[in-house]
Amino acid sequence: MEKFNNIYCIVLAAGESTRMGQPKALLKFNNVSFLEHLINVTKTAGLINVIIVLGYDSEKIRNSLRLENFKNNLNIKIVVNKDYKLGQLSSIHTALCALPENAEAIILLPVDRPLISRYVLEEILEKYFLSNAKIVIPTFEGKRGHPVLFSSAMFDELMDAPLDIGARYVVWNHPEELVEVETSESGILINIDTPEDYKKYILKD
Numbered sequence: 001m002e003k004f005n006n007i008y009c010i011v012l013a014a015g016e017s018t019r020m021g022q023p024k025a026l027l028k029f030n031n032v033s034f035l036e037h038l039i040n041v042t043k044t045a046g047l048i049n050v051i052i053v054l055g056y057d058s059e060k061i062r063n064s065l066r067l068e069n070f071k072n073n074l075n076i077k078i079v080v081n082k083d084y085k086l087g088q089l090s091s092i093h094t095a096l097c098a099l100p101e102n103a104e105a106i107i108l109l110p111v112d113r114p115l116i117s118r119y120v121l122e123e124i125l126e127k128y129f130l131s132n133a134k135i136v137i138p139t140f141e142g143k144r145g146h147p148v149l150f151s152s153a154m155f156d157e158l159m160d161a162p163l164d165i166g167a168r169y170v171v172w173n174h175p176e177e178l179v180e181v182e183t184s185e186s187g188i189l190i191n192i193d194t195p196e197d198y199k200k201y202i203l204k205d
Helices: 034-044 058-064 088-097 118-131 152-160 168-173 195-201
Strands: 007-013 049-054 075-080 105-110 135-140 148-151 178-182
Touching: 007 034, 007 088, 034 049, 034 105, 034 118, 049 058, 049 088, 075 088, 088 105, 088 152, 105 118, 118 135, 118 148, 118 178, 135 168, 148 152, 152 168
Parallel strands: 007 049, 007 105, 049 075, 135 178
Antiparallel strands: 105 148, 135 148
């Protein structure tokens, strides 16, 4: 949809995946990697702009991507966060620096949240356009999860937020400009962080 043209999905895949023991971006879900799955989710939700932030094992992850499966439908940009050890906010900074000046909003998609669906993205986008909120967060049974949308009005504050607190700092500072979207999907709360998580939520069959 044309109104999504200046909204960018930021797939955060720079971490070391220490507890998993292998890059979480490359774990399989529905016969594709977590990373490719989330790219597909953005596409089916009608979003065409994706920035992938890599860091640890960046070449291995980049080489695994079959971009030919997406390039005719999506505008995909890969950036590398050389400071990935500083935490997730450093990856958000890397993505923000790669945005064009006309970017209207970003949606943060951590790569270890493969159970996020297109419907959650659609609900977030609908709430954003109807409310004109600067931050949109999905909830399940009253608990906040991912992905989170930040409008461009929040970009400078994201850049200035303390690295040890991260994007939550901006959320905490703007309760009056934030809206929540109650969803029926518990996947917004589930991150696949360990082999046990992977077996429980992905290999459960």
